Amino acid sequence: MASIKQFQVTFDCTEPERVARFWCEVLGYVVPPPPEGFATWDDFNRSLPPELQGSAFACVDPSGVGPRLFFQRVPEGRVVKNRVHLDVRVGTGLVGEERLATLEAECSRLVALGAVCVQVLRADEHNESCISMQDIEGNEFCLD
Numbered sequence: 001m002a003s004i005k006q007f008q009v010t011f012d013c014t015e016p017e018r019v020a021r022f023w024c025e026v027l028g029y030v031v032p033p034p035p036e037g038f039a040t041w042d043d044f045n046r047s048l049p050p051e052l053q054g055s056a057f058a059c060v061d062p063s064g065v066g067p068r069l070f071f072q073r074v075p076e077g078r079v080v081k082n083r084v085h086l087d088v089r090v091g092t093g094l095v096g097e098e099r100l101a102t103l104e105a106e107c108s109r110l111v112a113l114g115a116v117c118v119q120v121l122r123a124d125e126h127n128e129s130c131i132s133m134q135d136i137e138g139n140e141f142c143l144d
Helices: 016-027 041-047 096-112
Strands: 008-013 056-059 068-073 086-088 116-121 128-132 139-143
Touching: 008 056, 016 056, 016 128, 096 116, 096 128, 096 139
Parallel strands: 008 068, 086 139
Antiparallel strands: 056 068, 116 128, 128 139
């Protein structure tokens, strides 16, 4: 049995390009080049039937290490808590106040991009600090 070498994370959303560009800023990802034969993504988008225009967008890790993120338009908004969420690992290896300060600084940067800080979870005897957040369409993620 072959092992899986790559995977993509897919987000349901109402504005795929807007959400994709938010995550590019969060993770340092980039928008891949448009399909062959198109100078820009706008040119490609205009070539689609009206009902498909703006229906999907993607971003990729420029180093090729991280998974591709794919954003697809769905008619309904988010109804319940995410069953899967991303942990954005900005505090790896840090502990105590140094970790919390790093998480809070990143939280402030992301809030300026339109994210929402939901809850700051301070370290206790079992876990280090982390921050629960929501992206620009309300999808949960954590700063860890």
